[in-house]
Amino acid sequence: xxxxxxxxxxxxxxxxxxxxxxxxxxxxxNLTVQDGDFVSFIGPSGCGKTTLLRVIADLEQASEGHISxxxxxxxxxxxxxxYGYVFQAPALYPWRTIERNxxxxxEIMGFSAAERAERIARNLDLVNxxxxxxxxxxxxxxxxxxxxxxxxxxxxxxxxxxxxxxFGALDEIVRDKLNQQLLELWGRTKKTVVFVTHSIPEAxxxxxxxxVMSPRPGRIIDVIETKFPKDRTLDIRETxxxxxVAHRVRxxxxxxxxxxx
Amino acid sequence: xxxxxxxxRPSLAGAFAHGSTLPVTIIVLIVIVVWxxxxxxxxxxxxxxLIAAAGGGLGNTLSISWSxxxxxxxxxxxxxxxxWNTVFIVAPWRPKSLLYHCWVTLSSTLLGFILGTxxxxxxAIAIVxxxxxxxxxxxxxxxxxxIPILAIAPMVIVVLGSIGLTGLLPKSLISMYLCFFPVTIxxxxxxxxxxxxxxxxxxxxxxxTAQVLWKLRWPAALPFLFASLKVAIAIALVGAxxxxxxxxxxxxxxxxxxxxxxxxxxxxxxxxxxAAAVMSSGLVWLVGFIERxxxxxxxxxx
Numbered sequence: 001x002x003x004x005x006x007x008x009x010x011x012x013x014x015x016x017x018x019x020x021x022x023x024x025x026x027x028x029x030n031l032t033v034q035d036g037d038f039v040s041f042i043g044p045s046g047c048g049k050t051t052l053l054r055v056i057a058d059l060e061q062a063s064e065g066h067i068s069x070x071x072x073x074x075x076x077x078x079x080x081x082x083y084g085y086v087f088q089a090p091a092l093y094p095w096r097t098i099e100r101n102x103x104x105x106x107e108i109m110g111f112s113a114a115e116r117a118e119r120i121a122r123n124l125d126l127v128n129x130x131x132x133x134x135x136x137x138x139x140x141x142x143x144x145x146x147x148x149x150x151x152x153x154x155x156x157x158x159x160x161x162x163x164x165x166x167f168g169a170l171d172e173i174v175r176d177k178l179n180q181q182l183l184e185l186w187g188r189t190k191k192t193v194v195f196v197t198h199s200i201p202e203a204x205x206x207x208x209x210x211x212v213m214s215p216r217p218g219r220i221i222d223v224i225e226t227k228f229p230k231d232r233t234l235d236i237r238e239t240x241x242x243x244x245v246a247h248r249v250r251x252x253x254x255x256x257x258x259x260x261x
Numbered sequence: 262x263x264x265x266x267x268x269x270r271p272s273l274a275g276a277f278a279h280g281s282t283l284p285v286t287i288i289v290l291i292v293i294v295v296w297x298x299x300x301x302x303x304x305x306x307x308x309x310x311l312i313a314a315a316g317g318g319l320g321n322t323l324s325i326s327w328s329x330x331x332x333x334x335x336x337x338x339x340x341x342x343x344x345w346n347t348v349f350i351v352a353p354w355r356p357k358s359l360l361y362h363c364w365v366t367l368s369s370t371l372l373g374f375i376l377g378t379x380x381x382x383x384x385a386i387a388i389v390x391x392x393x394x395x396x397x398x399x400x401x402x403x404x405x406x407x408i409p410i411l412a413i414a415p416m417v418i419v420v421l422g423s424i425g426l427t428g429l430l431p432k433s434l435i436s437m438y439l440c441f442f443p444v445t446i447x448x449x450x451x452x453x454x455x456x457x458x459x460x461x462x463x464x465x466x467x468x469x470t471a472q473v474l475w476k477l478r479w480p481a482a483l484p485f486l487f488a489s490l491k492v493a494i495a496i497a498l499v500g501a502x503x504x505x506x507x508x509x510x511x512x513x514x515x516x517x518x519x520x521x522x523x524x525x526x527x528x529x530x531x532x533x534x535x536a537a538a539v540m541s542s543g544l545v546w547l548v549g550f551i552e553r554x555x556x557x558x559x560x561x562x563x
Contacts, residue, residue: 085465095559136560
């Protein structure tokens with residue numbers, strides 16, 4: 001263990017009590033995420049991948065087990081604003097311009113006006129949205145809106161970036177492009193990223209570690225480490241190494257499903 | 262070419278037929294015709310001896326029915342003459358001027374509207390933030406609106422008068438009582454309208470309750486607020502008029518109505534009603550105008 005672990009989960013379980021009885025969203029999850037990793041959670045819907053991300057972000061609380069984020073309990077980490085969170089939808093506030101949407105977390109966290117202006121300019125530049133500062137969200141395409149939400153998450157300069165299927169609603173062409181941009185961003189900023197997806201190519205292309213999950217109860221069935229270079233391009237998706245990893249992910253997903261029927 | 266020319270420059274008659282001008286004109290004409298016709302049988306009791314004395318006939322029937330000094334139903338032109346005389350002929354600061362009475366009613370309407378809006382918004386903020394209040398307060402708020410305002414208005418005026426509060430404030434309180442309700446209902450809905458994702462976002466920033474209120478709930482609630490304000494300002498005017506009825510008919514649209522009915526001055530009643538309607542639509546238009554400006558500033562699509 002050379003790098004410090006950013007996320008550490010031990011025997012983590014989460015049970016939702018519903019009218020139809022308990023739902024085991026997470027069951028005995030063990031996970032370690034190191035500083036600088038790009039970790040993807042992949043699995044079919046209902047496997048608890050979003051729930052696990054929300055537990056890390058303290059948007060849900062675990063029923064059992066232990067989890068630490070930056071060496072703290074999740075609620076402490078949240079109060080210390082240790083992470084940036086990107087949701088499935090851009091969740092931009094429609095009454096704010098693009099720059100004021102990026103400014104939102106900065107306003108809440110009490111940054112000075114000068115500091116805000118500098119960070120807005122820097123992060124909009126980072127997601128290639130220079131020149132759109134004064135536009136309103138509805139004037140931008142879905143892909144651009146999601147890039148604004150990434151800039152917003154990056155604006156507070158968190159070491160940890162949590163992303164919940166951020167490109168799920170976008171078409172494949174836009175998604176490829178954003179994947180490439182996200183990878184470049186990760187290479188440049190050296191952040192730790194935890195990324196939820198249900199796309200195998202996306203997970204294999206982006207990640208240093210792929211966490212394969214399975215539903216009922218939600219659990220981890222495989223963790224695959226990839227060894228692609230940091231400056232990889234979309235071309236690697238045709239290499240035998242890529243296909244081998246993708247195959248192992250697919251096998252894991254199939255195995256998880258066999259409990260169902 | 263000719264097609265393009267006709268398209269780009271529509272004729273006046275075309276605009277008249279395709280716009281809303283034609284239907285609006287037709288409806289207004291129908292109302293005026295029905296009004297004139299109705300004045301004939303409704304004024305019969307008063308007009309019959311005069312018509313007989315004049316020798317009968319259609320011409321006499323019409324001219325007498327539409328020009329009685331104290332008709333049951335005045336003809337539209339009689340109301341217009343009354344309006345002209347009391348608005349443009351008399352100086353606006355004289356008690357004979359309709360504008361003077363409009364101002365008296367308008368001032369208590371606006372004060373009541375502001376108080377009612379503040380109360381309504383305050384209640385809504387409390388209800389949205391404290392779960393127990395939505396259960397405990399809401400039934401009282403709803404019950405308050407089931408009491409007929411005409412029944413309690415005199416009590417309010419008398420009780421407040423006995424502790425030395427007279428004039429503008431008691432009337433405004435009746436306006437407030439009526440108009441806080443739509444504001445509360447609209448704002449409870451509006452302040453709770455942000456979706457879970459927008460609220461989760463605030464949670465990831467560890468935003469305080471006040472920050473969530475001012476940066477998320479309040480702007481999200483503004484469309485709801487304006488819808489409520491349009492209802493509120495119209496019924497604030499009704500409240501102010503009702504509040505003027507039991508004050509001994511000193512001033513205001515309500516006093517004009519009461520005076521008119523004491524002395525059989527139906528033109529005066531109708532003129533006051535027209536003035537109330539004009540004020541009411543003006544106020545609603547004003548709220549709508551501000552709403553459009555605010556929506557534009559908040560990134561609304563033009």
